[in-house]
Amino acid sequence: MKKQIKVVGAVIRNDQNQILCALRSPEMSMPNSWEFPGGKIEKTEKPEEALVREIQEELGCEISVIELVHDVIHEYPNIIVNLITYEAKIISGTPVANEHAKIEWKEISELNELEWALADLPTVDKLIR
Numbered sequence: 001m002k003k004q005i006k007v008v009g010a011v012i013r014n015d016q017n018q019i020l021c022a023l024r025s026p027e028m029s030m031p032n033s034w035e036f037p038g039g040k041i042e043k044t045e046k047p048e049e050a051l052v053r054e055i056q057e058e059l060g061c062e063i064s065v066i067e068l069v070h071d072v073i074h075e076y077p078n079i080i081v082n083l084i085t086y087e088a089k090i091i092s093g094t095p096v097a098n099e100h101a102k103i104e105w106k107e108i109s110e111l112n113e114l115e116w117a118l119a120d121l122p123t124v125d126k127l128i129r
Ligand SMILES: Nc1nc2c([nH]c(=O)n2[C@H]2C[C@H](O)[C@@H](COP(=O)(O)OP(=O)(O)OP(=O)(O)O)O2)c(=O)[nH]1
Pocket: 007, 008, 009, 028, 029, 030, 034, 035, 036, 037, 038, 039, 040, 054, 081, 083, 117, 118, 119, 120
């Protein structure tokens, strides 16, 4: 049976309504795909707690989680990902790419131009419409 994992991703919006997009590095699984920064929920964590922890680790800043955007199950060839995305904002610090190849603030109208991980497309669609 395929492994299923539960993953949280942050839709981090700044004051200009831009979204922070993160490019997975060549060394990561699903290399060179754009994603919402975040990661796997640990057994003892609530999704929101996992997201705050992951963003601190990956981007070195503190967020507050605002609300759920989407809860999607996507079946990849070798893994099933339950991606839960949340709107979030930075409450302290400036994001830096500690693990990603790069991070970029993008206008909503630019989101379509990126090559997203497939599990992210329903969230991207919700942000665009
Ligand atoms: N963080 C994140 N992962 C995503 C997204 N879309 C998507 O398919 N994934 C997949 C890629 C990975 O196979 C899986 C877990 O994400 P991850 O690699 O960020 O996990 P993690 O931060 O806990 O990293 P690690 O401890 O496993 O190295 O979810 C997304 O938007 N954000």
